[in-house]
Amino acid sequence: MTGGDGAVASPDAGSAAATDAPAARPRPLPSRTLRDVGSLVSSGLIDPTRRDALTAVAERYATAVPPAFAALIREGDDPIGRQVLPHEDELVVAPHELSDPIGDDRLSPVPGVVHRYPDRALLKPLLVCPLYCRFCFRREHVGPDGGVLDEAALERALDWFRTHREVGEAILTGGDPLMLSPRRLRHIVTALGEMPHIHTIRVHTRVPVADPSRLDDAMADALETEKAMWVVLHANHADELTPDAVAAVRRLQRRAIPVLGQSVLLRGVNDREDAMEALLRAMVRARIRPYYLHQLDPAPGTARFHVPVAEGRALLRRLRGRVTGLAWPTYVVDIPGGHGKVPLGPDYLDTGNGTAVSVRDPAGRSHVLAAEEAEG
Numbered sequence: 001m002t003g004g005d006g007a008v009a010s011p012d013a014g015s016a017a018a019t020d021a022p023a024a025r026p027r028p029l030p031s032r033t034l035r036d037v038g039s040l041v042s043s044g045l046i047d048p049t050r051r052d053a054l055t056a057v058a059e060r061y062a063t064a065v066p067p068a069f070a071a072l073i074r075e076g077d078d079p080i081g082r083q084v085l086p087h088e089d090e091l092v093v094a095p096h097e098l099s100d101p102i103g104d105d106r107l108s109p110v111p112g113v114v115h116r117y118p119d120r121a122l123l124k125p126l127l128v129c130p131l132y133c134r135f136c137f138r139r140e141h142v143g144p145d146g147g148v149l150d151e152a153a154l155e156r157a158l159d160w161f162r163t164h165r166e167v168g169e170a171i172l173t174g175g176d177p178l179m180l181s182p183r184r185l186r187h188i189v190t191a192l193g194e195m196p197h198i199h200t201i202r203v204h205t206r207v208p209v210a211d212p213s214r215l216d217d218a219m220a221d222a223l224e225t226e227k228a229m230w231v232v233l234h235a236n237h238a239d240e241l242t243p244d245a246v247a248a249v250r251r252l253q254r255r256a257i258p259v260l261g262q263s264v265l266l267r268g269v270n271d272r273e274d275a276m277e278a279l280l281r282a283m284v285r286a287r288i289r290p291y292y293l294h295q296l297d298p299a300p301g302t303a304r305f306h307v308p309v310a311e312g313r314a315l316l317r318r319l320r321g322r323v324t325g326l327a328w329p330t331y332v333v334d335i336p337g338g339h340g341k342v343p344l345g346p347d348y349l350d351t352g353n354g355t356a357v358s359v360r361d362p363a364g365r366s367h368v369l370a371a372e373e374a375e376g
């Protein structure tokens with residue numbers, strides 16, 4: 001199957017080019033985060049006729065659209081609006097969709113810790129996010145009033161890291177760790193930094209694009225440590241990388257914190273070749289190294305975002321050879337049930353012809369690797 005021309009709900013939604021500055025909006029910009037359907041309607045982001053249906057959705061799944069994100073929405077179902085505005089289809093659960101799609105719950109030795117791989121584990125100090133992605137794989141868990149570890153629970157989680165000396169990397173996620181105050185964030189970073197076996201601390205966040213002013217110097221200072229600190233920014237469309245967002249990222253980079261990018265492949269957001277290319281290039285321009293492109297996890301009510309794997313592979317194959325290698329993410333799926341993340345290609349090796357080993361070039365032509373033949 002080839003991508004781009006299949007059953008796309010809104011054919012042009014994913015193709016807004018990064019270079020198009022958002023058009024002047026007739027709506028007044030909200031000064032606060034929009035958290036309910038009423039305020040989304042009065043900001044002009046949702047049509048009043050949908051109020052009742054979407055109120056039911058917003059009662060089921062947390063909703064938040066911070067001003068910086070609201071400012072980027074030209075119309076409700078564009079690549080930015082689609083990510084954060086509630087939609088009627090969220091209450092339709094497909095048979096394969098799961099409340100805990102990647103099996104985190106089973107792998108949690110103490111509250112706030114998820115341990116799946118021998119050398120690294122997740123620390124989730126809270127389940128609050130600056131915005132709530134409608135496709136979130138943890139959507140049954142995240143929300144504004146849930147899951148902040150209290151002091152005792154946080155100490156138990158840190159103790160787990162203290163006593164598991166085989167775990168050298170702590171991955172702060174949530175929710176969004178940058179929704180903590182700088183003081184609480186610094187407490188966690190310092191505690192982890194004092195554990196001799198912890199050599200790497202990673203922070204996964206959407207704050208730099210969702211609420212750039214929150215990542216101020218105090219927040220960036222809270223992440224300073226002598227251990228290897230890496231920040232992974234979740235962004236899905238080039239428009240998210242506004243000058244303010246890039247400036248927020250820069251506050252990390254100035255402190256010698258490398259910033260990686262992760263994105264989810266999403267129908268109507270970045271499933272078209274030009275949109276994906278613009279996203280990856282915007283990251284590289286901001287010195288953000290694309291790390292993972294995630295296949296959508298099957299969380300409840302997210303089917304409208306699904307892009308088939310074959311289409312994702314075809315999309316990346318078309319970019320190869322044209323876009324700088326610095327921009328190249330690994331396309332991964334988190335195998336439902338807690339079996340881990342694995343790459344989905346595309347791959348270029350062709351072993352199906354006897355002893356010969358061939359590879360395909362970006363144009364699809366096959367070439368035998370002579371050295372391999374000599375060895376076989």
Ligand SMILES: *Cc1c(COP(=O)(O)O)cnc(C)c1O
Nearest residue numbers: 114115116117120121122171341
């Ligand atoms: C994704 C994930 C990680 C990190 O995996 P990397 O491939 O190192 O980015 C670690 N633990 C859990 C439970 C995860 O889901």
Ligand code: SF4
Nearest residue numbers: 129132133136175206
């Ligand atoms: S920021 Fe991450 S954890 Fe929060 S809603 Fe979005 S995908 Fe989920």
